[in-house]
Amino acid sequence: MSAHDDLHQTHTQPRTDLPPRQGAALDQVLQVASSLQSAMNSVIEGKPAAVRTVVTALLAEGHVLIEDVPGVGKTMLAKTLARCIDASVRRVQFTPDLLPSDITGVSVYNQDVRDFEFRAGAIFANVVVGDEINRASPKTQSALLESMEEAQVTVDGTTYSLPRPFMVLATQNPIEMEGTYPLPEAQRDRFMARISMGYPSARSEVDMLDQHGGRSPLEDLRPVTDAATVTQMIEAVRTVHTSQALKQYVVDVTQATRTSSALRLGASPRASLHLLRAARAHAALAGRDHVLPDDVQSVTIPVLAHRLMLTGESQLAHRSAADVLTDLLQRVRVPAPTR
Amino acid sequence: MNRARPVETLLAALASFTVSLPLLTLFDANTWVRPTALMIAVIALVGLGLRSVTPTAWIVILGQAAAGVLAVSWLHGRGHLYFGVLPGPDTVNSFGILLGEARETVMSYSVPVPTERGVVVAITMLVGLTALVVDATAVTLRAPALAGLGLLTAYLTSATNSGDGLSWHYFALPITFWLALLATQGIGTVRRWGTAVPRGADGGESDPVLGVAGAARLLGAGALVTAIVLPTIVPHFPTTFVADGLGRADNARGGGSVTLNSTIDLRRSLENQSQAPVIDYTTSSSTPEPLRVGILTDYRRGEWRTQFRADRTVTPGPGTVTADPDIARTEAQFTVQDNRLQSPQIALPTPLVGVELDDATLRESFTGAYEVDRTLEEYSATYAQLTPKDSDFGTEGPTPPGWEQGLYSEIDDRSVERLSELVDSVVPEDSTPLETARLLQAHFRSSQYTYSLQLPTPTDPVSGRQMMADPLSNFLISRTGYCVQFATAFIMAARLKNIPARMAIGFLPGTFAQGVYTVRAADAHAWPELWFPDLGWTRFEPTPGSRTGGAPSYSLIPTETGPAATATPTASGAVPTPTPSQRPDTDTETLPDAETTSGGPLTWLTDNLLAIGFVVSLVLSLLLVPVAAWMRRRRLRNAARDDAERVEADWAALISRLGDIGIAPPSGSTPRQAGTQLTHDAILSGESKQAMGRIVATVERARYAPPQASLDDVSGDTKTVWKAAASARQRSDRARAYLFPSDGMRQWGDLRADLARWPREAWSRLRRR
Structure with a gap:
């Protein structure tokens, strides 16, 4: 892969001809995001790809579903991100008896002012960590997901906007299915990306034992940025250029999932939108002011895999959605500008 | 699969034998048939044996040649051998004399030539050589198509010397065996491919111009037309004077x-x-x-x-x-x-x-x-x-020069x-x-x-x-x-x-x-x-x-x-x-x-007009495809309306040219992936690698960056990359890339498509009117 790296290095003066303000904003994105990543990497050993995806989703205003077996650091990842940003953080432990109002908030009667008063729920925070989301009842899940989608909460006819930036990091355990309410496919679509942590390598695990043996490294973690900066960064990411050919490519990829014979359900138009936004953030993280097909390809699997439903045959053949997507990416032609 | 390839050996031997049969029309006796048949058999059998022992081609061929020499020596050089077995300088001498005699005979007699001993030796050697060449190319080296050349040479040697037209049977027999040889080998090759050959996802042929089957059909039709038309337009060659x-x-x-x-x-x-x-x-x-x-x-x-x-x-x-x-x-x-x-x-x-x-x-x-x-x-x-x-017919006087x-x-x-x-x-x-x-x-x-x-x-x-x-x-x-x-x-x-x-x-x-x-x-x-x-x-x-x-x-x-000789020459039919x-x-x-004799270079030119014309047209026809490719690249580049399109044209030309030397990026790859793959496959390093990096970066910006970005000219870099990539390939690959660039084939394909479309468009325009 050295050739690949070299090719990247030859392209180090990307923004000389940009408006200075956009250039400065993107420089800030690059700088802050890399310090954010390095801070997170210091806690989450050996999972730079997962960290990168989380930061990408943060910059793309997306929510992340972390799905894996217990004890691999799902919650740790979510908490690390929350800790690194100087912003309001709420953590909700989902249980079967959790009520929707616990999430959204509730109007209570205030004796002093003789009126109903809104008590904000757990969702009113910049970063919301939803632990074991599949343990809550479908009704509660729906409440969370609706507010995720709209970035606002309506209680008793009054609409309350959620703070910016707003990001939900939900974790889910695919193994212990007893007494759980797995997220339906339609609900999963609301998450921009899904991450499977996977077990750390032996070496990373040893390092982790070293560091976490004494006390939690989370306690040493200092915030590297704040909510306002993140909002600025999100704004800057929105300015990243996407050419017509690239939009065509994004659509080609999602359409390929719809026509693939290995898939029962393809990606939705919302998936196309998420894919484009994630690619934009990915390009900004690489310090570029325009999106390349390579950006799209790098984020395709985390963005699309959890939305797809395999056919019975593919499942019998032990193919995963990621395998199918890898095949599709090799087949979809990268559109060149036509004249 | 039998490595000795007995069927193909038999076919090659039969082809060699039948192709020597036209010699029957050239010589007055058939004493040469038996030794030549023996010679062909020796070469075929030795080849068969050696092939089953060793897969190394040159050992087989050398063995066959040695066996051929021994066979000729035993057949015709008896009495000039060491210990009655091995050929030596004495054998070579005697063969030299025999072949000299043969040359003299063939030079001085017209057809049919008397079959002297020297002639038989010469025929045996030549037919043996033909058999060796045919067997080596068709069976040992597995290139039966090439063996056709050897057979054709042998056939033409007989045909051109006979002076008369040869019966078609003489051609039909060897050609049949040769075709059988081709078919045998072709079937064998297809079988070796194995079964599951997956086709591409799109199912069709990848060649945009013709496809292999299309080209073969076109070639076949062309050959057929030529074979029919040419004899009809060539009227009647001058007689043998x-x-x-x-x-x-x-x-x-x-x-x-x-x-x-x-x-x-x-x-x-x-x-x-x-x-x-x-x-x-x-x-x-x-x-x-x-x-x-x-x-x-x-x-x-x-x-x-x-x-x-x-x-x-x-x-x-x-x-x-x-x-x-x-x-x-x-x-x-x-x-x-x-x-x-x-x-x-x-x-x-x-x-x-x-x-x-x-x-x-x-x-x-x-x-x-x-x-x-x-x-x-x-x-x-x-x-x-x-x-x-x-009285003029005297007897006294000079004698003709040379009389003495x-x-x-x-x-x-x-x-x-x-x-x-x-x-x-x-x-x-x-x-x-x-x-x-x-x-x-x-x-x-x-x-x-x-x-x-x-x-x-x-x-x-x-x-x-x-x-x-x-x-x-x-x-x-x-x-x-x-x-x-x-x-x-x-x-x-x-x-x-x-x-x-x-x-x-x-x-x-x-x-x-x-x-x-x-x-x-x-x-x-x-x-x-x-x-x-x-x-x-x-x-x-x-x-x-x-x-x-x-x-x-x-x-x-x-x-x-009366003296008849005094008659006036015009008076009678008999003229002095x-x-x-x-x-x-x-x-x-x-x-x-x-x-x-002061002709000078001008006379030389006029004398060799036909040859010069042939050479010139050969060179021109060789240039047809490269020039078309050059024109296509130039046209696309000149048609670019802005920097981005020019960069695209350069990039497309580079990909196409690298494809000509067998270096192609995977389908569905992004410019960056293509660049990485090409850098790896073409073994680029140093300056050419950096050039490739610059090209890829420029292409990316041309395609995906905001339109106001100005772009560098990459034509210099593409040249650097092409030179570096081409220099790392074999000469034959390079020659093919220069002589038959796919851009040129595409250009001709476009021309053909245009020509095919033209009547239809003209017709529809006519109908609209």
Whole structure:
């Protein structure tokens, strides 16, 4: 892969001809995001790809579903991100008896002012960590997901906007299915990306034992940025250029999932939108002011895999959605500008 | 799969054997068939054995070659071997002698050539070599298509030498075996591919222009059309002329011969039914002479030949007529309008007084035979028609050049006995040379002799069995033959009486129509020339009048007291035609030489126009595809409206060119992935690697960056990358990339598509109107 790296290095003066303000904003994105990543990497050993995806989703205003077996650091990842940003953080432990109002908030009667008063729920925070989301009842899940989608909460006819930036990091355990309410496919679509942590390598695990043996490294973690900066960064990411050919490519990829014979359900138009936004953030993280097909390809699997439903045959053949997507990416032609 | 490949070996051996069969038409006996068959079998079996032992091709081929050498030595070199087994220098020597003999035989005999021992050795070696080449290419190296070349070479060697058309069977047999060989190998190859060959996802062929199957169909159709059209538009090749056969027309060696056996080439010319004229000419004389082409002096073992080359440039003038100036003569004009006789041969009446040959050079041999350096369509000459009296045929005077060396006096020993019997019975002891010639001519023209192109095999009068003698004796017994036999017998008889005599070959005057004489191949003729001191070489005509018309008047025996020779040449059909010829003085030789040979480069150009045209068109056709590719790239680049499109064009051209040398990015790859892959595959490093990086970055920005970004020119970088990539490939890959770039093929494909679309569009436009 050295050739690949070299090719990247030859392209180090990307923004000389940009408006200075956009250039400065993107420089800030690059700088802050890399310090954010390095801070997170210091806690989450050996999972730079997962960290990168989380930061990408943060910059793309997306929510992340972390799905894996217990004890691999799902919650740790979510908490690390929350800790690194100087912003309001709420953590909700989902249980079967959790009520929707616990999430959204509730109007209570205030004796002093003789009126109903809104008590904000757990969702009113910049970063919301939803632990074991599949343990809550479908009704509660729906409440969370609706507010995720709209970035606002309506209680008793009054609409309350959620703070910016707003990001939900939900974790889910695919193994212990007893007494759980797995997220339906339609609900999963609301998450921009899904991450499977996977077990750390032996070496990373040893390092982790070293560091976490004494006390939690989370306690040493200092915030590297704040909510306002993140909002600025999100704004800057929105300015990243996407050419017509690239939009065509994004659509080609999602359409390929719809026509693939290995898939029962393809990606939705919302998936196309998420894919484009994630690619934009990915390009900004690489310090570029325009999106390349390579950006799209790098984020395709985390963005699309959890939305797809395999056919019975593919499942019998032990193919995963990621395998199918890898095949599709090799087949979809990268559109060149036509004249 | 059997590594020895017995089926293919058998097919290759059969092909080699059948391709040697046309040799049956070239040689008079079939003694060569058995050794060659043995040779082919040896090579096939040794190949079979070695292939089953070793997969290394060159070991197999070397083994076969060694076995072939051993086989030839055992077959033909017995008595020259070490310990009776191994060939050594002695063997090589003996083979050298044998092959020299074979060469001599093949050079001097026309078809069919007597099958001497040397000839058999040569055939065995050549067929063995063919078999080795065919077996090596078709079976050992598994390239049966290539073996077709070897087979074709062997076939053409026979076909071009036979002089006649070969029967189609001779071609059909080897070609059948060769096709079977191709099929066997092809089926084997397909089987080795195995089963599951997945097709691409899109199912179709990847070649956008034609596809393999399409190209093959097009090629097949083209070949078929060519095979049908070409023979129909090529009307009728000129006939094989008399002299081509007579002299074997080998300018390079100058030797020439005509055999007097039953199958000489002159007979083939005489039997030629072609009405194609060889020469059209007009003449001022009402009694035209035969046209002389060549002179043969030596008769040996039944064949005529000459040992002299026409090596001196001459310009004939009045001085070249050697006859005594007192002898009555008239000058006649001879003008050729259309000549198809190939150089160096030229048909001229004799003796020449002057000649007009354009810029061609006339050369003369020691005997006075003429040659030209290039084929003339038109030429003219002035010649003398002598009308000698009896008194002009004196016996005192100069002898012809070369007489002292025995040039015109040699007689075939085998027929001398029979000949002297005849001469003694026809010519009285004390006859003068003129009387002798007249009597002999009258004898041969008498009804005792039959003119026929079919030479009968004489039967022994006692036993009734067929007897084979030398050709001249055959003629004297059967008294049947054609001009060659008559002339030979006459010459030998004259030589027996000590008169210098030689054979002239050429054409009879031909048929007269509308003021023009037309000479055809069937007008070929041979006649004797006798030397008389005052006259020089003088023509006689022993061939019967049914063929030749009247003999010259001086050669007829005077019937009454009146001297026949005084008759005016125009009064009777019999025309006196002494044909003295003499070589010019040596000192006149140099001047015309300097004049006529100063052709310079311009003549060379015009002479080789066809070859030059062929080479030029070959080069042009080779350039068709590269130039189309260059034009396409240039057009696309020039059509770019902005930097981005120009960069795209450069990128597309680079990808296409790298594809030509077998380096292609995976389908569906982004520019960056393509760049990485190409860098890896083309082994780019250093400057070229950085150039590739710059190209990729520019392409990315051209495609995906905001439009206002200005872009660098990458044409320099693409050149760097292309050079680096091409230099790392094999030369054959590079040559293919330069000669057949896919861009060029695509350009031609587009042109074809445009041409195909044009009528449809024109039609629809017409209908709309």
